[in-house]
Amino acid sequence: AAGVIQSPRHLIKEKRETATLKCYPIPRHDTVYWYQQGPGQDPQFLISFYEKMQSDKGSIPDRFSAQQFSDYHSELNMSSLELGDSALYFCASSGLGQGIPYEQYFGPGTRLTVT
Amino acid sequence: KNEVEQSPQNLTAQEGEFITINCSYSVGISALHWLQQHPGGGIVSLFMLSSGKKKHGRLIATINIQEKHSSLHITASHPRDSAVYICAVRQNTDKLIFGTGTRLQVFP
Numbered sequence: 346a347a348g349v350i351q352s353p354r355h356l357i358k359e360k361r362e363t364a365t366l367k368c369y370p371i372p373r374h375d376t377v378y379w380y381q382q383g384p385g386q387d388p389q390f391l392i393s394f395y396e397k398m399q400s401d402k403g404s405i406p407d408r409f410s411a412q413q414f415s416d417y418h419s420e421l422n423m424s425s426l427e428l429g430d431s432a433l434y435f436c437a438s439s440g441l442g443q444g445i446p447y448e449q450y451f452g453p454g455t456r457l458t459v460t
Numbered sequence: 461k462n463e464v465e466q467s468p469q470n471l472t473a474q475e476g477e478f479i480t481i482n483c484s485y486s487v488g489i490s491a492l493h494w495l496q497q498h499p500g501g502g503i504v505s506l507f508m509l510s511s512g513k514k515k516h517g518r519l520i521a522t523i524n525i526q527e528k529h530s531s532l533h534i535t536a537s538h539p540r541d542s543a544v545y546i547c548a549v550r551q552n553t554d555k556l557i558f559g560t561g562t563r564l565q566v567f568p
Contacts, residue, residue: 378555387546387558388503401553433501439554449493449556451503 347372349438349452357458358426366421366455370438376400377419378449379411380435388435394419426459433457463487464559466547472565479534481562483547486528493556494521494532495546503546506532537566 350369358364370377376395380388390403394413405411408426413419417438423430433456437449464485473479483492494506507514507521509530514521518537523530534541547559 376554380556382501387560388548388556390555390557393553393555401555403555435503437556447554448505448508449550449554450505451495453500453502456501 349436349450351434351436351452351455353455354453355456355458357460359460360426360428362426362459364423364426364457366423366434366436366457368419368421368436368438368452370417370419370436370440371450374438374440374450375417376439377413377417378437378439379405379419379421380437382433382435382454383429384432391421423457428459431457431459462560463557464547464549466545466559466562468562469560470563470565472567473537475538475566475568477537477566479537479541479564479566481532481545481547481564483530483532483559484528485530485547485549485557485559487549487551487557489549490552490554491550492523492530493548493550494530495548497544497546497561499543506545534564539566539568542566 378393379391382388391405393401397413411421433454435454436452491510496504509523518535520533544561546561548556
């Protein structure tokens with residue numbers, strides 16, 4: 346069965362650079378969620394999209410933006426990177442596709458390291 | 461005070477032992493998730509509960525909505541069960557609020 350795909354899996358950037366993380370949901374899932382997990386911390390909700398529209402917003406810095414495209418994949422754009430942005434970024438998807446309806450299925454995460 | 465609290469924070473067990481991890485929450489929820497996170501970081505969803513009890517293999521999850529409490533049980537634990545187990549609650553907006561996690565180590 347297809348799972349949530351995230352790319353890249355690892356990313357190293359320098360301070361003040363930009364980064365783009367991509368998330369490909371499970372086929373026919375229409376909702377995407379982004380979470381940030383800092384070292385030794387709980388995952389924190391950043392933002393979510395339903396049918397290409399932002400549906401909820403959490404503790405996402407203004408330097409970050411995200412969108413969901415017509416094929417339902419989502420991208421998280423991060424600018425002016427700071428050391429504190431180093432974290433594991435998870436994407437999850439839900440919907441009426443395969444799996445339990447509306448349950449969130451997580452991708453493997455993108456580990457971002459800012460040096 | 462966190463909205464979702466788990467106990468214990470760390471748990472060690474011998475292979476074969478019965479394990480219980482507890483989760484208490486203080487907010488209204490539409491569902492509760494139990495997640496497993498391995499050292500590589502990937503998160504796997506184990507259960508989504510809104511009432512009662514669910515069982516999958518050696519894993520059992522229960523929830524008491526009135527008491528705002530859920531438990532995850534592992535029967536006949538095995539070293540491969542070693543992971544961080546996270547309780548996360550879903551409110552009306554579908555975003556998840558995560559607990560602090562329980563780090564489980566099962567020794568042979």
